[in-house]
Amino acid sequence: xxxxxxxxxxxxxxxxxxxxxxxxxxxxxxxxxxxxxxxxxxxxxxxxxxxxxxxxxxxxxxxxxxxxxxxxxxxxxxxxxxxxxxxxxxxxxxxxxxxxxxxxxxxxxxxxxxxxxxxxxxxxxxxxxxxxxxxxxxxxxxxxxxxxxxxxxxxxxxxxxxxxxxxxxxxxxxxxxxxxxxxxxxxxxxxxxxxxxxxxxxxxxxxxxxxxxxxxxxxxxxxxxxxxxxxxxxxxxxxxxxxxxxxxxxxxxxxxxxxxxxxxxxxxxxxxxxxxxxxxxxxxxxxxxxxxxxxxxxxxxxxxxxxxxxxxxxxxxxxxxxxxxxxxxxxxxx
Numbered sequence: 001x002x003x004x005x006x007x008x009x010x011x012x013x014x015x016x017x018x019x020x021x022x023x024x025x026x027x028x029x030x031x032x033x034x035x036x037x038x039x040x041x042x043x044x045x046x047x048x049x050x051x052x053x054x055x056x057x058x059x060x061x062x063x064x065x066x067x068x069x070x071x072x073x074x075x076x077x078x079x080x081x082x083x084x085x086x087x088x089x090x091x092x093x094x095x096x097x098x099x100x101x102x103x104x105x106x107x108x109x110x111x112x113x114x115x116x117x118x119x120x121x122x123x124x125x126x127x128x129x130x131x132x133x134x135x136x137x138x139x140x141x142x143x144x145x146x147x148x149x150x151x152x153x154x155x156x157x158x159x160x161x162x163x164x165x166x167x168x169x170x171x172x173x174x175x176x177x178x179x180x181x182x183x184x185x186x187x188x189x190x191x192x193x194x195x196x197x198x199x200x201x202x203x204x205x206x207x208x209x210x211x212x213x214x215x216x217x218x219x220x221x222x223x224x225x226x227x228x229x230x231x232x233x234x235x236x237x238x239x240x241x242x243x244x245x246x247x248x249x250x251x252x253x254x255x256x257x258x259x260x261x262x263x264x265x266x267x268x269x270x271x272x273x274x275x276x277x278x279x280x281x282x283x284x285x286x287x288x289x290x291x292x293x294x295x296x297x298x299x300x301x302x303x304x305x306x307x308x309x310x311x312x313x314x315x316x317x318x319x320x321x322x323x324x325x326x327x328x329x330x331x332x333x334x
Contacts, residue, residue, distance in 0.1 A: 030303070045331050047322075049327055053326060054326045054328075057309060060310055060321045061112040072111075074106045078092065094142050095122060096123075106178045113164065123160055129148065131145060156174050157190060158174065158178025162216065170198040173215070175230070195210065210238065215271050224240065228283065230271055236270065254296040271308065282311050288304040288305075304322060
C-alpha cells in the first residue's frame with residue numbers, strides 16, 4: 001500500500017510539471033454585471049490555466065521577492081509552487097498533517113499567508129491549528145511552530161482562512177472541513193464553528209460563530225471585516241464593523257448567493273476572497289469569482305466552470321490567481 005501511494009504521488013508531480021500552460025479553459029468566461037467593473041477587468045481578458053492535475057487546490061499566495069506562486073493541494077497534504085518560468089514543482093510536504101497515524105479527510109494546509117515578519121503561516125487542517133513554518137521561504141521544510149490550536153482548552157476544528165491586521169492581530173475561520181468526518185467527527189471538541197482573533201498579547205477572542213465560516217478579509221481601511229459562509233443552505237457573505245481587535249458589531253448581510261446554489265454553471269459556495277486596494281472585493285462563490293463593490297453590489301463574475309476555492313493578487317494587482325478544483329488559473333486585471 002505504501003508503494004502505491006508513493007507511486008501515485010510522483011505521478012501527480014509529473015502531471016503537474018508537464019501539463020500544457022497558458023491554455024484558456026473552454027467553459028470559462030467573464031460576465032460584466034455593472035459597467036463599474038470595467039475599471040478593473042476587461043470582459044475579453046483570457047482566463048488561463050497555468051497548472052492542473054491536483055486533487056483540490058486552495059490557498060494561493062504570491063511571493064514577490066521569490067517571484068513565485070504557492071498553493072495548497074489539500075487532500076495530498078502538499079504545497080506546490082509555480083516559478084517565474086511557469087514551471088510547477090513540489091514546495092512542501094507534509095503541509096497540514098504531521099501525525100504518524102493514517103487518517104482520511106482533507107488533511108493538508110488550506111490558506112497560506114505571510115505574518116508581519118514575512119514568515120509563512122499555514123491554516124493546517126490535519127493538525128487543527130494555525131502554524132508557522134520554521135524555515136525561510138526559499139528553503140522550505142516541514143518544521144512548524146504552533147501559533148494557536150485550541151479555544152478555552154478545546155481543540156480547534158480545522159482553521160481554513162486567515163489574515164493579519166496592521167497591528168499584527170491574526171483573524172481566522174474554523175469550519176469542520178479538515179476533520180475526517182466533517183461536522184460529525186467524534187474528535188470534534190467544539191460545538192460551533194468560530195471566527196477568531198488571536199491578539200498580539202496572546203489572547204484568543206471568539207469574534208462570532210456561524211454555520212460554516214470560510215474566507216475572511218478586511219476593508220482597505222480595516223474598519224470592516226467580511227466573512228464568507230460556505231453553507232449551501234445559507235450561502236452568504238457577512239460584514240461586521242470592527243470596534244477593536246477581535247470585537248465587532250453591526251453584523252449585516254453583504255451578499256446572499258443561496259439562490260444560485262445548485263444551478264447549472266454555478267458550482268461551488270462562498271469561499272476564499274481578496275480585497276482589492278480600490279475597495280472592490282474579489283470573492284470565490286457559486287460559479288467562480290464574484291466582483292463586489294464596497295456595498296456588496298455584484299459588478300462581475302469570472303466564471304471558471306469549476307467549484308472555485310480561493311484567489312490572490314500579484315503585488316501590483318495586475319494579475320488575479322485563482323484556485324478552482326484541480327486547476328490553478330490566472331486572469332489579467334487593469
